[in-house]
Amino acid sequence: GAGVSQSPSNKVTEKGKDVELRCDPISGHTALYWYRQSLGQGLEFLIYFQGNSAPDKSGLPSDRFSAERTGGSVSTLTIQRTQQEDSAVYLCASSLNREGSYSGNTIYFGEGSWLTVV
Amino acid sequence: GIQVEQSPPDLILQEGANSTLRCNFSDSVNNLQWFHQNPWGQLINLFYIPSGTKQNGRLSATTVATERYSLLYISSSQTTDSGVYFCAALLLGQNFVFGPGTRLSVLP
Numbered sequence: 001g002a003g004v005s006q007s008p009s010n011k012v013t014e015k016g017k018d019v020e021l022r023c024d025p026i027s028g029h030t031a032l033y034w035y036r037q038s039l040g041q042g043l044e045f046l047i048y049f050q051g052n053s054a055p056d057k058s059g060l061p062s063d064r065f066s067a068e069r070t071g072g073s074v075s076t077l078t079i080q081r082t083q084q085e086d087s088a089v090y091l092c093a094s095s096l097n098r099e100g101s102y103s104g105n106t107i108y109f110g111e112g113s114w115l116t117v118v
Numbered sequence: 119g120i121q122v123e124q125s126p127p128d129l130i131l132q133e134g135a136n137s138t139l140r141c142n143f144s145d146s147v148n149n150l151q152w153f154h155q156n157p158w159g160q161l162i163n164l165f166y167i168p169s170g171t172k173q174n175g176r177l178s179a180t181t182v183a184t185e186r187y188s189l190l191y192i193s194s195s196q197t198t199d200s201g202v203y204f205c206a207a208l209l210l211g212q213n214f215v216f217g218p219g220t221r222l223s224v225l226p
Contacts, residue, residue: 043216056213089159105149107214109161
């Protein structure tokens with residue numbers, strides 16, 4: 001697609017329920033990132049996918065969080081047994097290739113999925 | 119891992135004023151980007167600038183990689199420039215690390 005697409009744009013869920021957030025990166029981009037941003041705060045790295053390599057999961061805050069990327073394209077971030085502190089906007093980004101220092105490393109963000117846990 | 123700092127944390131300007139935002143990073147980087155997050159939360163790429171200087175309209179950016187800092191210049195500021203400006207750095211083999219941001223308010 002023309003840009004990074006995320007869905008749903010807004011999600012209100014009850015504490016304890018599971019949620020799935022979807023990211024469709026820019027076509028051809030091999031790198032995909034998930035970040036989280038709480039209200040008024042900076043961006044917190046969650047997970048990174050690069051091609052067929054094992055994902056970098058070092059930013060996932062707990063084992064309730066998981067993500068997968070099917071066929072090197074669409075990614076799904078799953079939060080199990082949601083807690084109120086999970087409320088945030090979840091941002092997905094993609095880039096052509098993370099390695100190297102050429103302009104193909106520019107990362108582009110989607111509009112985010114706003115999650116509210118009540 | 120790499121540390122990224124930004125200053126000032128908050129900035130209030132009168133429309134038409136100029137400003138300079140600073141980003142310091144703790145290690146040599148392969149990628150340095152500036153973003154503008156508008157009041158609706160959308161993150162917009164401003165510059166990809168691991169080194170050197172670039173200009174785009176009223177905005178320009180300079181990165182001095184050897185001294186580990188980058189500057190974002192905003193000239194003749196407009197109310198639509200309001201929002202949060204983030205810099206993000208990438209060290210090869212690691213992930214993009216974002217600074218805490220500079221919150222800019224441009225008053226009419």
